[in-house]
Amino acid sequence: MSETRGLQPKHQRLALVVLAVVVLIAAALIATWALRSQASYFYVPSEMVEERPGADRAVRLGGMVETGSMVTRPDGVTVDFVVGDGKARVPVRYSGILPDLFVEGSGVVAEGRLQTDGTFVADNLLAKHDENYVPRELEEMTAAQKKLVVEETTGT
DSSP: OOOOOSOOHHHHHHHHHHHHHHHHHHHHHHHHHHHHHHOOEEEOHHHHHHSOOOTTOOEEEEEEEOTTOOEEOTTSSEEEEEEEOSSOEEEEEEESOOOTTOOTTSEEEEEEEEOTTSOEEEEEEEEOOOTTOOOGGGTTSOHHHHHHHHHHHHTO
16 A cells, blocks of 8 residues: 555645635735725716715815915915816815916816815815916927927927
8 A cells, every 4th residue: 555645736736726816816805905095086076066975085076266266365375266067166175385287267186085064175286287288488488499499308
């Protein structure tokens, strides 16, 4: 009688395949959990009014800064304004340095949280510009000078 020790090669391969599948499933679950905690959902004002996100949920609010709605508080750092989409309006409060492109009547994406009183408190503002945007440095240049700068920058 011969005594066999250990697993046969066929069983070793099966054990390795099962182990690999378990490791892949664990990695996928960990990645999903990490992404879920980092995900930031995007709302426009009408969606935010209809489907209020939880007060503790980090979200993004995108829309147009309504003309005449921007008010700077006495501290000089906090700004209140209204973001609208033509259907609904959401009041926003932001404390910090405003982006250069942030003006009334322009597009904005605000990252933050909706408070229970309906005010969106933004931690970060991303100002959007249209296709006619020209950087401040290029505003005073002639067309030939602009072309030269673009060629130098892109290397063409």
